[in-house]
Amino acid sequence: MRDSKYGKAFRAAFVRTIPVMAGYLVLGFGFGLLLQSRGYSFLWAILMSITIYGGSMQFVTVDLLSAGAGFITAGIMTLMIHARHLFYGLSMLSGYRDTGKVKPYLIYGLTDETYSLVCTGEVPDGVKKGSYYFWITLLDQVYWVVGSAAGGIFGQLVTINTKGVDYSMTALFVVILTDNLLKPDSRIPALAGLFISLVCCILFGSGNFLIPSMAGIAAVLMLLRPVLERRKEAEA
Amino acid sequence: MNHTLYSLLLIAVIGCETALIRFLPFAVFRKENKMPKALDYLGSVLPGAIMGMLVIYCFKSTVITAWPFALPELIATAAVVGLYLWKRNTLISIGIGTVLYMGLVQLVFV
Numbered sequence: 001m002r003d004s005k006y007g008k009a010f011r012a013a014f015v016r017t018i019p020v021m022a023g024y025l026v027l028g029f030g031f032g033l034l035l036q037s038r039g040y041s042f043l044w045a046i047l048m049s050i051t052i053y054g055g056s057m058q059f060v061t062v063d064l065l066s067a068g069a070g071f072i073t074a075g076i077m078t079l080m081i082h083a084r085h086l087f088y089g090l091s092m093l094s095g096y097r098d099t100g101k102v103k104p105y106l107i108y109g110l111t112d113e114t115y116s117l118v119c120t121g122e123v124p125d126g127v128k129k130g131s132y133y134f135w136i137t138l139l140d141q142v143y144w145v146v147g148s149a150a151g152g153i154f155g156q157l158v159t160i161n162t163k164g165v166d167y168s169m170t171a172l173f174v175v176i177l178t179d180n181l182l183k184p185d186s187r188i189p190a191l192a193g194l195f196i197s198l199v200c201c202i203l204f205g206s207g208n209f210l211i212p213s214m215a216g217i218a219a220v221l222m223l224l225r226p227v228l229e230r231r232k233e234a235e236a
Numbered sequence: 237m238n239h240t241l242y243s244l245l246l247i248a249v250i251g252c253e254t255a256l257i258r259f260l261p262f263a264v265f266r267k268e269n270k271m272p273k274a275l276d277y278l279g280s281v282l283p284g285a286i287m288g289m290l291v292i293y294c295f296k297s298t299v300i301t302a303w304p305f306a307l308p309e310l311i312a313t314a315a316v317v318g319l320y321l322w323k324r325n326t327l328i329s330i331g332i333g334t335v336l337y338m339g340l341v342q343l344v345f346v
Contacts (some may be wrong), residue, residue: 193286
């Protein structure tokens, strides 16, 4: 295997995924630990990391599960949080062409981090595109599954006081929001999302504000479209 | 509904929908068609706005009118943002922020 073309693709992919490994192991660990603190063993963490496989959404799912959320709320939440994946897919239409029988898995496992590794379209010389992308996608998911399982097992074995561990989800979202606020393109959308949701939370109460917030955000963003597109053009 | 069954169904719904969303572009745009401009626009602005909503979602149960007046949240969040502005490292911000918050709610604002 060492010198076969598969071995070469694997080695090249492994090197490429090292930055994601650290992130996925640590974040996955936090997810598994959080899930465990809500009474779901590491097996649930593995199940979710295989079937849902999306960081932010899995953290939100922990909350939806503990709150006993309805299926419609969960469905709309999934759509809004994962809507960006529609655009990852669109930008990989040609990149993932001619990747053979691994293509369905490449699409299934196209997370933010995996997208960041494959979107450049670079494939090392002498390596088949399909197998290179396959190993990147699979290795990333393995890191995520292993991290989340480890977090769940750790939470079960070590009796630590996990009170407050759910703040890890808040911290993750605050970091992404801060990053969005720093970028000129996403500053106004981020502020709009923050403000509309805050108003909806006050008006409709903490249990019912998600759906009005998402409707409000979509409406306001469409209204702001002329302004935001002009801004973008002015910068370009 | 039994709790385990409910959990499995909820995970199944979220998982199937996620896969559906990821497959949809490949199913719809078999050739490299131009996608509608409005979709292109929403794709560039929606992720940022939804993150704002998720942050509010995280604080939805935080009580600001009684002791400890959301102080643990304020302190930890200031640390998360401050560390991010300084180091620009996601994991450092989340790691230190979470440990700080856990310390605050377990030891300081008990």
